[in-house]
Amino acid sequence: MNETAAVAHATHESPGFVRTYLFSTDHKMIAKQFLWLGLIMMLLGGLLALMVRWELAWPETQLPLMNLISEKTWEALNESGSWIARMIPNGFISPESYNSLFTMHATIMVFLVVMPILVGTFGNFLIPLQIGAPDMAFPVLNMLSFWTTALGGLVMLAGFFVPGGHAAGGWTAYAPLSAQAIYTGVNWGQHLWLISLFILGVGSLMGSINYITTVINMRARGMTWFRMPLTIWSLFITAVLLLFALPVLQAAAVLLLFDRTLGTSFYLPAGGGEPLLWQHLFWFFGHPEVYVLILPAMGIVCDILPVFSRKPIFGYKAMAVAMISIAFLGFIVWGHHMFISGMNPSLAVGFSITTILISVPAALITMNWIATLFRASIRFTTPMLFALGVVSMFIIGGLSGIFLGLAPTDIFLHDTYFVVAHFHYIVFGFSILGIFAGIYFWFPKMFGRKLNETLGKIHFLATFITFNLVFFPMHMLGIGGHMRRIYNPLQYPFLEPLQPMNVFITVSAFLLGASQILFMINFFWGLAGKKTWEQNPWEANTLEWTAAPPRPPHGNFLTPPIVHHGPYVYSLPGSTQDWAPQNEELPGKLARAAAG
């Protein structure tokens, strides 16, 4: 580092637009970059979902508003071979493009919405602030992590525009369906999908290395492992999961790409390959991945519940240990996705047992949440409502998971809408509601402005109700035999009686989508609103609320904070104030009570 750069680094004298907003090394700015990426992608992913829903409710009819485009224009589009005409010829969804739609809906939601926001945004924003560090351990690597992710996103989007359309083998890309272009008619789309996944993996790994190192080495004085907020525990465990799971997906993706481009046959039985190998490698990554999608939200809920119940979290250490055991067990359950794949049936017994074992720590976490709420005088703020939403939805999603985790019931339910209902109770009811809880909670710290509480509560109610209207009936559809990933349910006479339910779900889905407009209004209104100097609006204990001003500068803390007790010291008996920031030293007797 040369002299001038060193000075600039030390004083942060107006680093200029590019260094402030684009190539910033400030973890708080990088967190916001991830947030924008995720929110924009959420819009796209949601749109794709609504198109899928339209097809299921009113199969092979023209999409809404498409009649506004004249036939002549469609003809011209068709002739020029434009990507729009390929995706929705004449405004209709074709069987091929339907496959691309649900594949890309899931891929985008998982890799470009939930991961960037839960891991990218909250990980970046909260880890240094909550452990009392000036920044991440490797700020430049952190910046690279975002830009690698953005590049991966661009490659993923490019797939929509290449001849043949985007990947259409499902987000699970089972071989041999995904291994040869002849099966789906997709060539470059699937290539780009694999390349993008690899790049996104590199970006995530950079983040994980940073998170782990930062949590281990950069904690402020007095911030012992068991004084860390549970959000930090969850993000740390998430980073470890990614570190061990992502490279396996990358290896699997490389082999698949070789099959597609170099003429190898890793997954092609005709050439001596083994299609099941893909499923094993994919789900070895995939199951830890689903914990990546919920663990940070779990931590966020653990931090929000105590703040608004004004009570310590119930069973702090048990929570941390439960999260660790979930992560550990998560690596030995992947076979529950493969009960009917033709793998050795005796293996299914083992995988059933480990799967049911995971529900022990999961149930413990839920019980601790409920115990935290028990007899509390709850402040029903917007973040709290969303956190309570997570708790309740986790109960439903967890229970349906038990039916799927046991081979005897799963053989009947596999590949039906029951599965779709189950994982949406988790990825939407848990991850997305958790994301909203986190955004409403930390918005004042991120942007130095406040979101409107009333609008937030309406947004919660609308989302919570319509979400359940969309996804609860899917359980019934699935038990009724409705398969997932079908283009036109009406081609099966036995599904005809269920069609009204499909229509009901789709109408609800459009309402769910529309409810998010409330969030957008609130978000942009909040950003445009006036600055708040309120430093600790929720009267919370964790260190980020002690960093000044409401939007701390690069470097976070004016002096290194010193931590005196855990993060959940609320309503301490004998104390006049019902909260005690972690950097505030309590007088002797209270300190002992807080530590005990």
Place this chain on the structure above:
Amino acid sequence: MTSLLKDQPPRAAPAQPLPGAPPPPGRRPGWGDDEGGPRRDDSPMPGMATAQLGMLMFLAAEGMLFAGFIGAFLVFRFGNASWPPPMQPRLPVAVTGVNTAILLLSGYTMIRALRAAARRKPAQLRASIIATALLGILFLAVQGYEWVRLVSFGLTMASGIYGATFYTLIGTHGLHVVGAVTWLLIISLLLARSRFRPARRLPLELCGMYWFFVVGVWPLLYVLVYLH
């Protein structure tokens, strides 16, 4: 918990926030050191330099990448009745054995380089680094030559699962050696221009960790892939 509280040093006045005030310039004590030095505070964890810790995490991820490829390889090796499959060329076991020795030797020269850096012997450091890089290049050259021969015998990526697993696994390792050798060459260039102060051993140590990883996985690959 209480015992931890007792360990606390006398406490400074709580940081009173001054809205809008710029952070004080310069490096502030009490946090992990930018240069990768150990934490200087009463950290509850044994201090390992930040950069080394990061490198260790990176190597863990690398290990899982190899684990993925090795797992795929094992599925085929033990899933096939005869391995190598009939009508496939045999791998050069003896030559690669010698090559294994070359790579292991480079691990030893790397140890010597690190020792020289610790004892501040620039001449020995430079010699050992160059020796390590040359041994790495020799390893790659021998392997490249063997690959050319194997291809001429008809073993290619597309010739069947045997060739595909072989080139994927050994090629991935080879790419890692290429990366590590490049890194070593950059370091020896810096050493030659004597821009490399022996006191700043950190980049060297990181490179050493990476090199040991690359050397360390090789014997495993040799045993699994070449010997059956």
